[in-house]
Structures are given as structure tokens and as C-alpha cells.
Amino acid sequence: MVTVTTVDTLQEAAASSAGQAVFLGGGTLVMRSVNYGEQAVSQIVRLRSAAALRGIRADGARILIGAAATMGDILRSSDVSFLHPVARQVGGPAIRNMATVGGNIFAPHPYGDFAVALLALDARLHLSDGSETDLESLLASRDSERRLVESVSIVRPSGDDFRFRKVSRVKPKGVSVMSLAAWLPRSAGRISGARIAFGAMAPTPVRARAAEAALEGAALDETGVSGALSAATQGLNPPDDGLASGWYRSQVAPVHLKRLLLGGGSRP
Ligand SMILES: Cc1cc2nc3c(=O)[nH]c(=O)nc-3n(C[C@H](O)[C@H](O)[C@H](O)COP(=O)(O)OP(=O)(O)OC[C@H]3O[C@@H](n4cnc5c(N)ncnc54)[C@H](O)[C@@H]3O)c2cc1C
Incomplete structure (x- = not known):
């Protein structure tokens, strides 16, 4: 019962x-x-009503997304158009109509495509007890310590600084073999403070810290990204599941990271 x-x-x-x-x-x-x-x-x-937690609005330099906002709400909001290619790749229309941002953060492997994007964008979470945390910390403890998320706050990335790519076997709505997101701020043509996140490469979405470090000061071209591709899976131990083995995931991750970095991610 x-x-x-x-x-x-x-x-x-x-x-x-x-x-x-x-x-x-x-x-x-x-x-x-x-x-x-x-x-x-x-x-x-x-x-009783989640309406108050569904809003998406500008908050100074940041954008605030209510945890109960659905993938459909994201797709209807022009404030977060850079997240449309992400939301569009979560399940089919019926799932997107119900699947929330908050739920995606707690969705187990291999789900959590939207959380991968939020991790790359250095999302801050507002919790029900009034405290704040960063998404990376929450993901590290999410299975041992259950906390309720009220809203998510991100900075709007400029130009093509943000990219997302989902790799699946069944198009258009298959589950991820892996998903990848990158935030690539540049200064005078050089990458500064890159964040790269992988989904389905660990029990939760994770950052590819070695690849991030290799991109520091690099140009966004074949030569500039080569160190990041070599370091793509350093420190990661991708899981085996019915979609792919961990070995396969490790082998193809640099290929997809290269497409993400140099190809600009997935197109809607
Ligand atoms: C057929 C199908 C296809 C799917 N395809 C994808 C896909 O392509 N990509 C993908 O990423 N996911 C996919 N999913 C998984 C899921 O639909 C999404 O991850 C969705 O975003 C989960 O959100 P929800 O609101 O439905 O979560 P729920 O089912 O309501 O909850 C999931 C978990 O999150 C917790 N939770 C929910 N809201 C909060 C909150 N505000 N604070 C704290 N905890 C919370 C719940 O307690 C629960 O533990 C799919 C699921 C199905 C059934």
C-alpha cells in the first residue's frame, strides 16, 4: 500500500x-x-500546488528557475533559450510535460541530462531550509542526504559559450549513453575557467576536471583542445549498463568531447 x-x-x-x-x-x-x-x-x-515553484525569471545577472518547472516550461521560456536543446532531449513530449528540473537533479544513472547542463553552468541551488549550495556538492551527497530543492540559479552564458550534446542509440528520445555539456568563457580568444560535465559516466553527473584544466588558456581549435581530449576521462570510472559498457564509454568520450568543443554541441 x-x-x-x-x-x-x-x-x-x-x-x-x-x-x-x-x-x-x-x-x-x-x-x-x-x-x-x-x-x-x-x-x-x-x-497541493507546485505553481509557485514553476517560475523562470531573470534575477539580476542570474536566471532563477523554480524546481517544479518542467522541461516544457523551459521550452516555453525565451529567458532560457540556451537550455532549449537540453530540455528538448529529455524523453518524449509526454515526459517533458511532467519531468521537472528538481526531479532531474535526483534522477539516477543514466538519467539527469538537464542536471549535466546545470553542472556545467555552475548552478546554485536554493534549498527548502533557506540555505544555498552548489550543484556539485549536492550531487556528491544526494544519495545519502536527501534535501529538497526550491530553485536553481544560473548565469546566462554569452554567445556560444555554452554547448550540450547527448549521445543515445535510439533517436530522437533514447536514454543517454552519455551526455556532455561545456561552458567555455573566453578572454582574448583564450579559454578561461572552462567547466565540462558528463552524464552517464559516473553514478551522478560529474565534472571532467582534468579536461577543464587542460583547456585553461587554450584556443578553441584542434591544437588547443588536444590536451583536454587526452584527459577527457581521467579520474572517471564509467559504469556498465544495458546501453554500453564502461570501457565503451571511455573509448568514445574523447570523440564526443571533440565534437562538443569544436562542433558547437547538438542542434535542436
Ligand atoms: C520513458 C522515460 C524517459 C526518460 N527519458 C529521460 C531522458 O531522456 N533524460 C533524462 O534526463 N531523464 C529521463 N527520464 C527520467 C525523468 O523523466 C527525468 O529525469 C525527470 O526530470 C525527473 O523529474 P520528475 O519531476 O518526474 O521526478 P520525480 O519522478 O517526481 O522524482 C524523481 C526523484 O527526484 C526527487 N525530487 C523531485 N523533485 C525534487 C525537488 N524539488 N527537490 C528534491 N528532490 C526532488 C524525488 O523525490 C525522486 O527521488 C525518463 C523517464 C522515463 C519514464
Whole structure:
């Protein structure tokens, strides 16, 4: 039997989900678990209305995205048009209509394509207890310490500084063999402070720190990116699953990273 508790605020939901209860976002994964009879979900806590957490708005130099914003909401917002190629590649239309940004951050391997983009963009998370954290820290502890996310804040990347690429076997809506995102700020034609994130290359989205370091001061051309390609999977131990072996993922990662860096990522 599954019990469902309906509350008015995220804070009340956090108090309930501190125990056994699972917080319900759009429900694409939680309700699939329930429908398949997974014993892990016996208590659900949901918001009476998530409308207040669905907004997407400019906040000074940053953009604030409510955790309950769906992939469809992202696609309807011109404020985050740079994220449209990401949202468009999460599942099919029915999934995008329900799948939330908050849920994507907690979606297990090999899901989490949107979180990969947010990690590359150095997203800050506003949590239900009023505290803030960066996405990388939250991902590091997400399976041991469940915290509810209220909103996500990112800086709008300029020009073509942000790129995203999803590699899947089934087009157009297959699950990721891997996803890649890069934020490549440049100064006088040289990369400065690059962030590169991989999805499906570890239990959670991760940064490719060795590749980032190799890009520092480099030009965005064949020669400039060669060090990053050699270091693409340094420190990573990609998992095996039904889509691909870890070995295969390691072998093809530099190829896709090169396409991301020099080809400008995926096109809608
Ligand atoms: C057929 C199918 C195809 C899919 N394809 C893709 C794909 O291509 N790419 C991809 O990335 N994902 C995919 N997914 C996975 C999933 O749909 C998405 O990751 C989605 O964004 C999850 O969001 P949700 O709101 O539905 O999460 P839910 O199912 O509601 O919740 C998932 C988890 O996140 C937690 N959670 C939800 N909101 C919050 C919050 N605000 N704070 C803290 N925890 C929260 C829940 O408690 C739960 O543990 C697919 C799923 C299905 C069923």
C-alpha cells in the first residue's frame, strides 16, 4: 500500500520526507516505481500546488528557475533559450510535460541530462531550509542526504559559450549513453575557467576536471583542445549498463568531447 500526504509548502514536505516518504516532483520516475510495485516507495509527499515553484525569471545577472518547472516550461521560456536543446532531449513530449528540473537533479544513472547542463553552468541551488549550495556538492551527497530543492540559479552564458550534446542509440528520445555539456568563457580568444560535465559516466553527473584544466588558456581549435581530449576521462570510472559498457564509454568520450568543443554541441 502507498500512502500519500499532501502539504502546502516545501518546508512541510521536507519535514515529511526526512523519514521514509518520497517527495513527488513531476512523478515520471516516482510513479513508475509505484506502478511497477517497487517496495522502496511506500509513502509519498506531494505539494497541493507546485505553481509557485514553476517560475523562470531573470534575477539580476542570474536566471532563477523554480524546481517544479518542467522541461516544457523551459521550452516555453525565451529567458532560457540556451537550455532549449537540453530540455528538448529529455524523453518524449509526454515526459517533458511532467519531468521537472528538481526531479532531474535526483534522477539516477543514466538519467539527469538537464542536471549535466546545470553542472556545467555552475548552478546554485536554493534549498527548502533557506540555505544555498552548489550543484556539485549536492550531487556528491544526494544519495545519502536527501534535501529538497526550491530553485536553481544560473548565469546566462554569452554567445556560444555554452554547448550540450547527448549521445543515445535510439533517436530522437533514447536514454543517454552519455551526455556532455561545456561552458567555455573566453578572454582574448583564450579559454578561461572552462567547466565540462558528463552524464552517464559516473553514478551522478560529474565534472571532467582534468579536461577543464587542460583547456585553461587554450584556443578553441584542434591544437588547443588536444590536451583536454587526452584527459577527457581521467579520474572517471564509467559504469556498465544495458546501453554500453564502461570501457565503451571511455573509448568514445574523447570523440564526443571533440565534437562538443569544436562542433558547437547538438542542434535542436
Ligand atoms: C520513458 C522515460 C524517459 C526518460 N527519458 C529521460 C531522458 O531522456 N533524460 C533524462 O534526463 N531523464 C529521463 N527520464 C527520467 C525523468 O523523466 C527525468 O529525469 C525527470 O526530470 C525527473 O523529474 P520528475 O519531476 O518526474 O521526478 P520525480 O519522478 O517526481 O522524482 C524523481 C526523484 O527526484 C526527487 N525530487 C523531485 N523533485 C525534487 C525537488 N524539488 N527537490 C528534491 N528532490 C526532488 C524525488 O523525490 C525522486 O527521488 C525518463 C523517464 C522515463 C519514464
